[in-house]
Amino acid sequence: MKSLPDRKINFHSLYEIVDAPIRWHLLRTALNMEVFGRLETPLSAADLSRALGSHAGNTEVLLKGLTAMGLLRKNGDTYVNTELARLCLCPQSETYLGGMLKSLSVMRTQGMENLEQIVLNGPPAQESGPDLENQSLWKEATSYLGAYQRAGVGQEAVEIARSLPEWPGFNKMLDLGGGAGMIGLYLVLAHPKMKGVLFDLPKVCENALPLIREYDSDMRMQVLAGDYNEDQLGEGYDLVWASLNLYYAKKDLNHVMAKIHQAMNPGGVFISYHEGLHQGRVSPAFHVLGRIAPAFRAQDFSFDQGEIADSMLKAGFARVHSKTIETVNGPIDLDIARKKGGNNGF
Known part of the structure; x- marks a missing residue:
């Protein structure tokens, strides 16, 4: 006769894994139906259903799910956005992240429906990319x-840069591979005199410039189009900022790092804001899992912890200080490199 197992297992985390897709399906449906844009003021499920032309009962089920997720508040028979939903999920918000979240979901799950075959047979044939x-x-x-950069990332960059002893003396900065250029703009406008340059691909700069000008009437931020693997980055920078974009330099990171070093003034500071995988590339979970779909396609470009700092030293930076910080992007390795010269004491 067998004895009953004498153990108590806490397997609640397994339920959470099963529930994760449910949460995304609820959010994606609400985004597609523009639910949050209609709940800036309280509405009943019946009123929302009439406005959407949707099934009344299932509209209420959707709203209850969103409330359980902390995206809505229920008061009596009415529902209204929480602060997070108001700021990040309403299309009229300057920090609307709905489009980005839907795009990110596609990238983070691409090919996962055929995962068993991919594990058995190896990476699939490369699909054609987007029409560039x-x-x-x-x-x-x-x-x-x-929108993503305005939703806290730019403000986070200012807090980091302001903590540097060199901050008051900066005159010119480079937002390297900065996309929409909002991070560089936050840094420039937080400083009394510093001017900035966004360096990115030509089509990115073309679309970033109108966004920048909405907030930069004094034209303190300029754009310089190019490919940092091939082109020069400009010169005379006291501060260089690069966040979550140096993957495109992975083929020859040391080459790009040397160009960054060359473009800077003596005593200049380069801040790299990237993930750093460690413990055999199984941590932090946020970054490992967020990029596991491309890893199955042999496109794992995440940085090892210390990889960027080592490249900085090889490029000639005199000193590198590294630390891991908690951010809106999960745990991030902040590598701060200083070029010899100026008034930095080395």
């Missing part, structure tokens, strides 16, 4: 990046 000549695609991507 499609102007509307570039405009949409830049718009998504702009």
Whole structure:
């Protein structure tokens, strides 16, 4: 006769794994139906159903699910956006992230429906990428990046840069591969005199410039179009900022790092804001899982912890200080490199 197992297992985390797709399906449906845009003021499920032309009962089920997720508040018979939904999920918000989230979901799950076959047989044949000549695609991507950068990332960059002892003396900065250019603009406008340059691909710069000018009437931020693997980056920079974009330099990171070093003034500071995988590339979970779909396609470009710092030293930077910080993008390795000269004491 067998004895009953004498153990108590906490397997609640397994339920959470099963529930994760449910949460996304609820959010995606609400985004597609523009639910949050209609709930800036309280509405009953019946009123919302009439406005949407949707099934009354299932509209209420959707609203209850969104409330359970913390995206709506229920008061009596009415529902209204929480602060997070108001700021990030309403299309009229400057920090609307709905489009970016839908795009990110596609990238993060591409091919996962055939995962068993991919594990058995190896990476699938490469699919054709997006049409890089499609102007509307570039405009949409830049718009998504702009909202994301305005939703806290730009302010986070200012907090980091302001903590540097060199901050008051900066005159010119480079936002390297900065997409919509909002991070560089936040840095420039937080400083009394510093001017800035956004360096990115030509079609990115073309779409970023109108966004920048909405906030930069004094034209303190300029754009310089190019490919940092091939082209010069300009010169005379006291501060260089690069966040979550140096993957395109992975084929020869040391070459790009040397160009960054060359473009900077003596005593200049280069801040790299990227993930750093460690423990055999199984941590942090946020970054490992967020990029596991491309890893199955042999496109795992995430950085190892210390990889960027090592490249900075090889490029000639005199000193590198590294630390891991908690951010809106999960755990991030902040590598701060200083070029010899100036008044930095080395």
